[in-house]
Amino acid sequence: MDQTKEPLLVVKGLKKHFPFKKGMFSKETGYVRAVDGVDFTVYRGETLGIVGESGCGKSTTGQMILQLLEPTEGEIWFEGRNLSTLGKAEVRTLRQHLQMIFQDPYSSLNPRMRVEEIVAEPLRVHGTHKGSELKEKVVELLRLVGLDAHHMSRHPHEFSGGQRQRIGIARALALNPSLIVCDEPVSALDVSIQSQVLNLLKKLQKELKLTYIFIAHGLPAVKHISDRIAVMYLGKIVELAERDELFANPRHPYTEALLSAVPIPDPTQRKERIVLQGDLPNPANPPSGCHFHTRCPYVQDVCRQTAPTLTEGTAGHFVSCHFPLGQS
Known part of the structure; x- marks a missing residue:
C-alpha cells in the first residue's frame, strides 16, 4: 500500500471498557477491557483487514468507528473531522458516508x-x-x-x-458511503458462497471506489481481500503490515501461530502447527506486561513486566513485541 495515499480514517488511542456490577446495589467492581488502546490509519481506496480470536475486540472497534458505541478514550478522525466532537445531527449526516455489512x-x-x-x-x-x-x-x-x-x-x-x-x-x-465496515460478512455463509461474496466486494470496491475495514477471524478470507492486515489480541493490535509481507514474514509469535493453522492446498507439503497453550485471558483481568506472555512460546522475564509498544521495524511493518521474530 502506497503510504502517500490520502488518509480517510485515523484512530488514536481508542479504548472501550465495559463496567460490570455485582451485589444488591449493582456496585461497579471492574471493567472488561474490550479495546485497550488501538492506533491505525485507513487510506482511501484500500481494504484494512482486522483479524484475531473471538473476544479480541475487533467488532467493538468497528462499532466505535460507526458511532454505534461511545469510546471510553481515544479519537476517531474521519475525513479530517474528530467524530467525538460532533453533535447528534452532525453524526446523523455523517452516517451517510459510514456504513456496515453485518455478520449474520x-x-x-x-x-x-x-x-x-x-x-x-x-x-x-x-x-x-x-x-x-x-x-x-x-x-x-x-x-x-x-x-x-x-x-x-x-x-x-x-x-x-x-x-x-x-x-x-x-x-x-x-x-x-466512503467507508464500509464489513463485520465478518462471510463467516455465516457456506464455503462455496464465501468466495462469491468476497469477489463481489472486491468488484464493488473497484467500481465505486470504496474503502473497507474487513473484520474476520479467518486468515484466508482476510488474505483474499485485504491490502494491509492488523492482528488483534486481547484488545490491542500486536502486528500491522501489508498482506504479502505479513504472510511471508510474521514478526509476532501470535501471528506466527495463526498462520501455522492455515491449511496448505498442496498435499505434498507439510508444516508444523503451533498450538498455543492455555485459553485467551480474561479481558477484565488482563496479564501484566505483554498481554500475550501467558501463551507465548518465547516468553522472557521482561515480557511479564513491561508492555511492548507497537513499533515500526521494516517500512510499514509494525509489531508489538520485545523480541520480534526474525530479528538478529
Whole structure:
C-alpha cells in the first residue's frame, strides 16, 4: 500500500471498557477491557483487514468507528473531522458516508419487511430519494449486487444465506458511503458462497471506489481481500503490515501461530502447527506486561513486566513485541 495515499480514517488511542456490577446495589467492581488502546490509519481506496480470536475486540472497534458505541478514550478522525466532537445531527449526516455489512444475514434483515423496503430504508431516512426515483434506485442497487427487480417483493426468508448477504450489501451501498465496515460478512455463509461474496466486494470496491475495514477471524478470507492486515489480541493490535509481507514474514509469535493453522492446498507439503497453550485471558483481568506472555512460546522475564509498544521495524511493518521474530 502506497503510504502517500490520502488518509480517510485515523484512530488514536481508542479504548472501550465495559463496567460490570455485582451485589444488591449493582456496585461497579471492574471493567472488561474490550479495546485497550488501538492506533491505525485507513487510506482511501484500500481494504484494512482486522483479524484475531473471538473476544479480541475487533467488532467493538468497528462499532466505535460507526458511532454505534461511545469510546471510553481515544479519537476517531474521519475525513479530517474528530467524530467525538460532533453533535447528534452532525453524526446523523455523517452516517451517510459510514456504513456496515453485518455478520449474520439472517438476523440483520427485518423478516417483516420486503426487500424493497429494506434497501430503501436508508434512502427514506435521509430523504435522498422519493417516489419513482426511490424505486429506480432500489432496482439499481439490487442489480449491482447480482439480484433482479422481481426480488423486491419478496421477504428475507425466501432467500438463501448468500442472497441475504447481497441484500445487506445493497442496503450498505444505498447512500454512496466512503467507508464500509464489513463485520465478518462471510463467516455465516457456506464455503462455496464465501468466495462469491468476497469477489463481489472486491468488484464493488473497484467500481465505486470504496474503502473497507474487513473484520474476520479467518486468515484466508482476510488474505483474499485485504491490502494491509492488523492482528488483534486481547484488545490491542500486536502486528500491522501489508498482506504479502505479513504472510511471508510474521514478526509476532501470535501471528506466527495463526498462520501455522492455515491449511496448505498442496498435499505434498507439510508444516508444523503451533498450538498455543492455555485459553485467551480474561479481558477484565488482563496479564501484566505483554498481554500475550501467558501463551507465548518465547516468553522472557521482561515480557511479564513491561508492555511492548507497537513499533515500526521494516517500512510499514509494525509489531508489538520485545523480541520480534526474525530479528538478529
